[in-house]
Amino acid sequence: xxxxxxxKLSKFRYAVLAAILLILSAGLVLLPKYEKxxxxxxxxLLSNAISPERYITSDQLANRIINQDPSxxxxxxxxxxxxxxxxxLNAINIxxxxxxxxxxxxxxxxxxxxxxxxxxxxxxxDQAWVLCNRLExxxxxxxxxxxxxxxxxxxxxxKPTENMPAEDxxxxxxxxxxxxxxxxxxxxxxxKKPVEVKKVIPKKIIPVKKKKKMPVEGGC
Amino acid sequence: MGPLIPNGVIxxxxxxxxxxxxxxxxxxxxxxSGFSSxxxxxxxxxxxxxxxxxxxxxxxxxxxxGILYMDYLGYIDMSKLYVHPTYLWGAIIGGAVMGIGFVAGxxxxxxxxxxxxxxxxxxxxxxxxxxxGVFIFSELYILFQPIYEGYFEGNxxxxxxxxxxxxxxxxxxxxxxxxxxxxxxIIRKKQKKIFY
Numbered sequence: 001x002x003x004x005x006x007x008k009l010s011k012f013r014y015a016v017l018a019a020i021l022l023i024l025s026a027g028l029v030l031l032p033k034y035e036k037x038x039x040x041x042x043x044x045l046l047s048n049a050i051s052p053e054r055y056i057t058s059d060q061l062a063n064r065i066i067n068q069d070p071s072x073x074x075x076x077x078x079x080x081x082x083x084x085x086x087x088x089l090n091a092i093n094i095x096x097x098x099x100x101x102x103x104x105x106x107x108x109x110x111x112x113x114x115x116x117x118x119x120x121x122x123x124x125x126d127q128a129w130v131l132c133n134r135l136e137x138x139x140x141x142x143x144x145x146x147x148x149x150x151x152x153x154x155x156x157x158x159k160p161t162e163n164m165p166a167e168d169x170x171x172x173x174x175x176x177x178x179x180x181x182x183x184x185x186x187x188x189x190x191x192k193k194p195v196e197v198k199k200v201i202p203k204k205i206i207p208v209k210k211k212k213k214m215p216v217e218g219g220c
Numbered sequence: 221m222g223p224l225i226p227n228g229v230i231x232x233x234x235x236x237x238x239x240x241x242x243x244x245x246x247x248x249x250x251x252x253s254g255f256s257s258x259x260x261x262x263x264x265x266x267x268x269x270x271x272x273x274x275x276x277x278x279x280x281x282x283x284x285x286g287i288l289y290m291d292y293l294g295y296i297d298m299s300k301l302y303v304h305p306t307y308l309w310g311a312i313i314g315g316a317v318m319g320i321g322f323v324a325g326x327x328x329x330x331x332x333x334x335x336x337x338x339x340x341x342x343x344x345x346x347x348x349x350x351x352x353g354v355f356i357f358s359e360l361y362i363l364f365q366p367i368y369e370g371y372f373e374g375n376x377x378x379x380x381x382x383x384x385x386x387x388x389x390x391x392x393x394x395x396x397x398x399x400x401x402x403x404x405x406i407i408r409k410k411q412k413k414i415f416y
Contacts, residue, residue, distance in 0.1 A: 018398045021278075024285050025394040028387040031292060 040136055048133055055144040056116055058153045059171070062178040065089055073113035077128045078120060078147075086147070088118070089182070096124050099131055111138045118143035118150075155179050247334050256335035258326025258342060265323050268411045270404035277397045284390055303375040310368050325349070 040048075048054065064072050065088070074091035076083050083093040094104045096119075108115065117125040117132075117140065125142045132140050143150065152158070157175035160168040180186070224230045230238070254260050254271070263269025291298040322328055325346045327335060332350070335343030357364065379386040 025391045
C-alpha cells in the first residue's frame with residue numbers, strides 16, 4: 001500500500017520540481033526591489049577619509065620626484081588656466097569638472113601608479129579624492145597643502161633662525177637643494193666666483209754657467 | 221574556490237587539492253548518471269533521450285536563480301563575479317564545430333574524458349581526435365587569430381545586451397525551460413523505444 005501511494009506521488013515529481021523552479025523565479029520578480037548601494041560603503045569611505053596615509057607631504061613628494069620615481073602620477077585638478085600658469089613637473093591636468101570624463105578614467109582607474117592629486121589648497125584635491133574613492137579607484141593621495149604649501153616649503157623654504165634645532169637646518173638645506181632641482185636660482189649660488197686661472201708661467205731659463213763641482217741642478 | 225581562498229578562510233595551498241576533489245566528485249556523478257554513454261548523449265539529437273537538455277538547462281536555472289537570490293540577500297556581489305568575455309563570431313563558429321563533433325562522436329569534451337576513465341574505446345578515439353584538433357588549431361593559429369580575437373563584445377551577459385530586467389528575464393527563461401522539458405517529453409513518447 002505504501003509503495004503504491006509513493007508511486008502515485010512520484011508520478012507528479014517532475015511537475016512538483018518544475019513548480020518549485022517557477023515559484024522561485026516568480027518570487028524574484030515579485031520581491032520588493034531596493035536600490036543597491038554602488039561603490040564602497042560609507043563606513044569604509046569614512047575610514048579612508050580619516051586615515052592620515054592619504055596625504056603626502058611636499059617633502060615626500062619632492063623626494064620622489066627628484067629620485068624619478070616611475071610609479072608616480074601627478075594630477076592637477078585645478079583649471080587649465082592655472083595649470084598653464086604653473087604646475088609641477090610632468091603633471092597631468094584634469095580639472096575637477098572633467099574628473100568623471102571617460103578620458104580621465106584612463107588615468108585614474110588603474111593600480112600601477114600612485115596618483116597624487118593636488119590643487120591650490122587641499123580643498124579641490126580632497127573633493128576629487130572623495131569622488132575617486134567612491135568609484136573605488138586605488139592608490140590615491142592628496143598633496144598636503146597643495147601648490148601653496150609646495151611653494152612655501154619647497155620652492156621658497158623659510159630660512160631657520162639661529163635658535164632653531166639642527167633638524168630644521170637640515171630640512172632647510174634639503175628643501176633648498178630640492179628647490180634648486182626645480183629651477184630656483186639663489187643669488188649666492190648664482191654669483192659666480194671668478195675662476196682663478198693660474199697662469200702657467202714658463203720658467204725662464206737663465207743659463208748659468210756652471211761651475212765645476214756644483215751639485216747638478218734642474219734642466220739637465 | 222570562490223571567496224574562501226582569496227579571503228584566507230582556506231589556505232592557498234589547498235587550491236589544487238580541492239580542485240581535484242571537486243573534479244572527482246563531478247566525474248563520479250557524471251558517470252553514475254549515465255553521461256559517459258555516447259548513445260545517451262546523442263539521444264538528444266535523435267529524440268529518444270533528452271537527459272542532456274534537461275540536466276544542463278536545470279543546472280543553469282538552479283545556478284541562475286540561486287545566485288540572484290544570494291545577490292538579493294547580500295551574500296554574493298553579482299557585479300564581482302567573473303563573466304566570460306564574448307568573442308561573437310569565434311563563439312558561433314566554435315559552437316557549430318563543437319555541435320557537429322557532438323552529433324558525430326556522441327560526446328562533449330567533458331564527458332569524453334569521463335568515458336575514457338571507464339575505458340570506452342570510442343571515447344579514446346574521440347579524445348585523440350580532440351588532440352589532433354588542438355594541434356591543427358595551434359599550428360594554424362595565425363590564420364584563425366582574427367576570428368579568435370576579433371568581434372570582441374566585452375564581458376556582457378544576455379541581460380545586459382537585451383536590456384531587460386534580470387528578474388523578468390529569469391522568470392521568462394524558466395517558463396521557456398519548462399516548456400522545453402514538456403515538449404521534449406512529448407517528442408520522446410512519440411519516438412520508438414530504443415534500448416541502449
